[in-house]
Amino acid sequence: MFPRSRAFCCTVAVSGLLPLAAYQNRVPAGHAGVPGETNPPCTTCHTVTLNPPGGSVQLELAQAPAYQPGRAQRVTVRILDPDAGRRYGFQLTARTSANLQAGAFTAGSATAVTQQGGFVYINQTSSAASYSFDWIPPAEAADLIRIYVAGMAARGTRDSHVYTSSVELSPAAAPSFRRVDPVVSAASFQPRIAPGSWVSLFGEHLAPPGVSRIWTAAEIVDGVLPRSLEGVSVTVNDRPAAVNFVSPQQVNVQAPDDDATGPVEVKLTTAAGSVATTVNLSTLAPGVFALPPRGYRYAAAVHPDGTLAAPAGLYDGEPPTRPAKPGDILLLFATGLGRTQPPVASGRVLLNPSPLANPTALRVRLGTGEAQVLWAGMVSAGLYQINMVVPDLPPGEHLLTVEVDSIASQPDLYLLTASQNEQRLFLPAPMAAAPRTRMLH
Numbered sequence: 144m145f146p147r148s149r150a151f152c153c154t155v156a157v158s159g160l161l162p163l164a165a166y167q168n169r170v171p172a173g174h175a176g177v178p179g180e181t182n183p184p185c186t187t188c189h190t191v192t193l194n195p196p197g198g199s200v201q202l203e204l205a206q207a208p209a210y211q212p213g214r215a216q217r218v219t220v221r222i223l224d225p226d227a228g229r230r231y232g233f234q235l236t237a238r239t240s241a242n243l244q245a246g247a248f249t250a251g252s253a254t255a256v257t258q259q260g261g262f263v264y265i266n267q268t269s270s271a272a273s274y275s276f277d278w279i280p281p282a283e284a285a286d287l288i289r290i291y292v293a294g295m296a297a298r299g300t301r302d303s304h305v306y307t308s309s310v311e312l313s314p315a316a317a318p319s320f321r322r323v324d325p326v327v328s329a330a331s332f333q334p335r336i337a338p339g340s341w342v343s344l345f346g347e348h349l350a351p352p353g354v355s356r357i358w359t360a361a362e363i364v365d366g367v368l369p370r371s372l373e374g375v376s377v378t379v380n381d382r383p384a385a386v387n388f389v390s391p392q393q394v395n396v397q398a399p400d401d402d403a404t405g406p407v408e409v410k411l412t413t414a415a416g417s418v419a420t421t422v423n424l425s426t427l428a429p430g431v432f433a434l435p436p437r438g439y440r441y442a443a444a445v446h447p448d449g450t451l452a453a454p455a456g457l458y459d460g461e462p463p464t465r466p467a468k469p470g471d472i473l474l475l476f477a478t479g480l481g482r483t484q485p486p487v488a489s490g491r492v493l494l495n496p497s498p499l500a501n502p503t504a505l506r507v508r509l510g511t512g513e514a515q516v517l518w519a520g521m522v523s524a525g526l527y528q529i530n531m532v533v534p535d536l537p538p539g540e541h542l543l544t545v546e547v548d549s550i551a552s553q554p555d556l557y558l559l560t561a562s563q564n565e566q567r568l569f570l571p572a573p574m575a576a577a578p579r580t581r582m583l584h
């Protein structure tokens with residue numbers, strides 16, 4: 144902490160020159176290292192050694208080297224000096240290439256904003272080795288923007304190490320979709336989606352650079368799933384979709400409810416612009432979630448004990464995997480299977496599993512056989528679970544398809560089954576308890 148007498152240091156120093164109130168607790172403006180301003184920064188009052196060897200000021204911007212107009216980004220300033228006994232401070236500003244003010248700041252802890260003329264600066268209010276705060280770029284893209292910072296490690300005013308640095312940022316590129324199949328089922332990766340189903344959008348600049356995350360619990364308010372993450376939103380046929388995951392190359396959304404079928408517009412919007420394409424909306428678009436390695440070859444089937452039903456060692460033991468055998472109960476996960484009873488609204492948290500409205504329309508085909516379905520329904524927003532029994536099949540890989548009203552899931556999905564003997568290697572004890580039939584019960 145700054146001793147109280149020092150917190151008012153700069154006020155004391157400038158009070159003769161400038162109105163006192165404007166500089167309470169503040170470093171005077173014009174010392175961030177911008178060409179044409181006081182350079183080296185912080186001189187007049189401090190005796191400055193500029194950029195002495197061994198130390199530095201580090202400038203981190205969450206979306207560097209880009210900015211999205213109007214969209215706040217986190218800035219962290221770190222002052223490094225070999226002398227641990229020093230006290231720190233800094234000043235930072237943002238300028239367009241014409242040297243005009245670029246955006247605004249929201250002060251974080253131990254920082255405050257100072258204005259002078261048309262310019263805005265942010266600086267320390269007490270000593271800290273690093274400072275974090277938000278920079279809000281201008282609402283209109285301003286071409287190149289440069290962030291200037293001067294960081295100080297001081298021993299009083301007579302021996303001050305000042306380090307300068309700057310970072311150039313370009314406006315983030317507008318989003319674009321990939322040419323082939325930009326909008327697909329998040330499970331089957333086929334270009335057909337259903338209302339309420341999980342959908343993946345693929346392209347470039349779909350989210351701010353460096354962003355890759357799913358929603359947080361705090362973003363789900365009163366059971367309503369978020370319709371925007373990190374400034375990314377999606378509409379399907381002009382209706383807002385719930386946004387679960389955003390990254391520059393992929394965005395996952397739950398398609399909104401809709402009675403329309405046929406080609407509809409899918410539009411993704413970021414602070415840097417919008418992009419639209421057309422996708423086929425159908426009442427049913429069955430897709431079975433698959434395991435990522437080997438090109439999503441294996442269905443994400445799960446034994447009732449939680450072990451994945453897949454070739455042994457598919458993930459080198461973590462998570463564990465073991466093949467299924469005839470007679471085993473397996474859980475499959477899918478999207479786009481259509482109506483449930485009671486019906487479930489898209490874009491909301493699902494509180495209770497809801498069975499398929501028409502379970503007889505569902506078929507699970509495995510190789511030459513057909514699996515008995517014990518239960519099928521929605522278990523969380525847009526996600527269906529199918530509890531099935533593995534039919535009698537020879538050991539090996541078998542094509543797996545889920546059909547609703549004869550509309551089939553992706554054509555290239557497999558389940559590996561083992562013989563009874565082989566199975567003993569993986570499962571020495573007989574399954575004791577009755578298997579759970581519903582994941583969420």
Ligand code: HEC
Pocket residue numbers: 148149150151152153155156157170171174175184185186187188189230231232233234270293294295297298299300
């Ligand atoms: C108008 C004069 C003036 C300018 C310009 C100025 N300072 Fe200061 N600063 C002072 C004075 C005077 C003190 C000493 C106050 C005291 O010791 O109580 C001080 C002390 C400090 C200290 C505490 C030093 C210590 O050893 O405790 C820090 C940190 C600091 N200034 C940061 C800065 C930074 C960073 C800049 C440039 C961005 C800057 N100051 C520009 C007048 C100024």
